Amino acid sequence: MKIRKITDDVSWLGAIDWNRRVFDALIPLPDGTSYNAYLVRGKEKTALLDTADPEKSNVLMYQLGSVDNIDYIIAHHAEQDHSGSIPLVLEKYPQAQVLCSPKCKGMLQDHLHVSPDKITTVEDGETLDLGGKTLEFAHTPWVHWPETMCTYLREEKILFSCDFFGSHVATTDLYVRDKALVYEAAKRYYAEIMMPFRPVIRKNLARVGRFDIKYIAPSHGPVYDDPAFIIDAYNDWVSETVKNEVVLPYISMHGSTQAMVDYLVAALAERGVKVHLFDLNVTDIGKLAIALVDAATIVVGTPTVHLGPHPGVFYAAHLANALRPKLRYASVIGSYGWSSKAIEKISELIPNLKVEIIDPVMCQGHPREETFAALDQLADTIAQKHAEL
Numbered sequence: 001m002k003i004r005k006i007t008d009d010v011s012w013l014g015a016i017d018w019n020r021r022v023f024d025a026l027i028p029l030p031d032g033t034s035y036n037a038y039l040v041r042g043k044e045k046t047a048l049l050d051t052a053d054p055e056k057s058n059v060l061m062y063q064l065g066s067v068d069n070i071d072y073i074i075a076h077h078a079e080q081d082h083s084g085s086i087p088l089v090l091e092k093y094p095q096a097q098v099l100c101s102p103k104c105k106g107m108l109q110d111h112l113h114v115s116p117d118k119i120t121t122v123e124d125g126e127t128l129d130l131g132g133k134t135l136e137f138a139h140t141p142w143v144h145w146p147e148t149m150c151t152y153l154r155e156e157k158i159l160f161s162c163d164f165f166g167s168h169v170a171t172t173d174l175y176v177r178d179k180a181l182v183y184e185a186a187k188r189y190y191a192e193i194m195m196p197f198r199p200v201i202r203k204n205l206a207r208v209g210r211f212d213i214k215y216i217a218p219s220h221g222p223v224y225d226d227p228a229f230i231i232d233a234y235n236d237w238v239s240e241t242v243k244n245e246v247v248l249p250y251i252s253m254h255g256s257t258q259a260m261v262d263y264l265v266a267a268l269a270e271r272g273v274k275v276h277l278f279d280l281n282v283t284d285i286g287k288l289a290i291a292l293v294d295a296a297t298i299v300v301g302t303p304t305v306h307l308g309p310h311p312g313v314f315y316a317a318h319l320a321n322a323l324r325p326k327l328r329y330a331s332v333i334g335s336y337g338w339s340s341k342a343i344e345k346i347s348e349l350i351p352n353l354k355v356e357i358i359d360p361v362m363c364q365g366h367p368r369e370e371t372f373a374a375l376d377q378l379a380d381t382i383a384q385k386h387a388e389l
Contacts, residue, residue, distance in 0.1 A: 003039070003063050004174050006215065006223065007156050009133060011039045013063040015056035018170045023081075027192050028286045031185055032170025035060075035081055036219045038160055039067065040153060042130025047072040048096075049151060049160050050219050051085035060085050064092060072128070074135070075100040076162035077148045078107035082219050087112055099128070101139055103147035124149075138211075140164060140204040142197040150208060157214035163193070164204065165230045167221030175225045182221060184290070186230060189220070190237055191289035196324045202238045205231070242296040242326055244386045249278040249288060249316040250301025256335035256366045261301045263372055264333060267379035273386060280312040285319060292325040296386050298355075299378075300346055304336035308345040317349040324352050329385055331378060332360040335367070358382065 004012045014037040021029050035052040037060060048070050052060040064070075070093040075083050078100075086108070090096060098114060102121040108114045122128070124139035134154040141148060143164045151160040167185035176182045194201055209231070216224040216231075224230050246268055252258035265275050276291035292298070298320060302309040309317070320327075330353060332343050343360050358381050363371040 001059070001063075001172075003066070006038075006158070006174070006217070009041045010153065010156055010158060012174060012217070012223065013037050013039060013060065014050075015052050015059035016170050016172070017053070017056060023168065028284050029168050030284070030286070031168060031181070033168040033220055034170060036217065036221075038217055040130060040133055040135070042133035044131030045071040047074055047128070047130060047135065048089065049074040050076055050082045050162065051089055053081040054084035057085040057088050061088055061092070064089070069093065070096045071130075072096060073098045074151055074160075075104055075108060076150065076160070076219070077145060078104050078111055079145065079163075080111060082162060083108060083112060086114060090114070090118060099137075101137075101147050101149045103141075104149075107147055122149075138207055140207060142200040143204050144193040144197060152208075152211045152213075157212050158217055159208060159211055159213050159215070159227075160217045161208070162219045163189075164208070164218065165216050165224065165234065166218040169221045171222055173222045176222045176229065179229060183233060185221060186233065187237065187290050187293060188286045190234065191293050191323065192286055195237075195289070195293065196322060198238050198324065198326070201234070205234055205238065237293050240326060242328055242389060243274075243294040244272070244389075245274045245276060245291070245295040246297045246299055246382060247276045247278070247288070247291045247295045248299045248301060249280050249283065249313070251280045251303065251310045251312045252301070253303040253305075253310070256363065257301050257303045257333070260333050260335065260361070260363065260367050260371065260375060263367070264299065264375045264379060267376055268382065271379055271383035273379070273383050278316075280316055288316065288319070289323060292320060292323060292327070295325070295327060296389060297329040297331070297358075297382055298327055298353075299331045299333060299382075302332065302334040302342050302346070304334065304340040304342050307339060307341045309334070309342040313342075313346070314349065317346050321350045321352045327353055327355050328389065329358050329382065330355040331358040331382075333362070333375065333378070335363050335365065337365070356385075358385075
C-alpha cells in the first residue's frame, strides 16, 4: 500500500495486516488489523506520528523511500505495534528526535533500546510548530497503558488518537465506510483493552472533547471522517447505563448443565430478557468481551470438577474480573455428582465485579422439576431487577 493523502499536508502510511488472527498471543482478530502511521509536513519541519509493527516494518520503510527528511517521530504509545519500527526509522533519519510523554521515555529505552539522547519528552498541552502546522500533545493515560498520549493538529482539526478509538480491521478503506463492521470491531477493541479503565477513559473523552475535531486518525483501523460516530459510541460504552441483557458463559460435560442452561435461556427470553450465550469450548473471547460491555447480569454455568468449577469457567470468570464491566448482578447455575464448591470458588474469582449476587441454582445429577422451578424463579428475579433499572 502506498502513502495516501488525507489532506494536502497530512498522509496515511503504515501497513494492513490481512492475515493476523491473534494479538498479544491472546486476543482474536477475526478481521485482521492495520498499523497506521501518519506524516505531517509543515513549511519547516516534518513529523512522523507512530510507526508500524516490526513484522511490517518493510512496508513502512518502503513508503518512507520517497520521504527525504523526518525531523520528529511522535511516539504516542510504547507498545511495539506502534513503536516497534522506531529504531529503523532513526537509522534512516539519524537527525530525527523522538517525542513522547515522560512515562513513555523509559519504556522506549526498555522495549526498543532507543538511546535516551534521541528522546525528548513533551508535557500535556505542549505544542510544536512545524511551520504553519501546530501539533498539540494531550496526555491520555491508561488508554490503555500509563504513558499514552494523543496529538491534535490544529490547522487541519485532526486528532491522532493512537489506540484510543481504534479498531482491528484490515480494509482498503481509508475512511470508515462500513459502519457496522467498524462499530463491532471498535467495540471489541474497547471491550478487550479499554474497559478495565472505564472511569479514566471517561475523563480522557472529556480531555479530547475540547478539541474541534474534523477527523480522528487512530493507529488501528480506518480514519473517522464522522468523529461523532465513534465518540458517541464511546460515551455510551463508558456510561453507567446497562441494558436488559444477560451474558451466560457456560460449559457442560455430561448434559446436566446444558439442560439447565437451555431452560434458563428460554425462561429469560419469555420474560423479555435478551441473552448472550457462550459455550466456552468454542467461544471467541472477543465476542464474550463485547457482550459484557452493556449487560446488566452475568450468569455462569458450570459442571463441577474436583469440587470446583470447570477450568474453562475459571478462565471466563477471571476474564470478566479483569475487564471490570459495569454489571449489576451475577449468579451461578450448574451441576455436580456428589459435592461442589463451585459457587464459592467462582465468587473468589470475581472480587472486582461490584455486583449483587442472585441466589444460584445447583443440582445434583441431571436436573429435576424442582431444579427447573428454581430456574424459573431465577429468571423472574433477573427480569424484575432489570425492570427496576
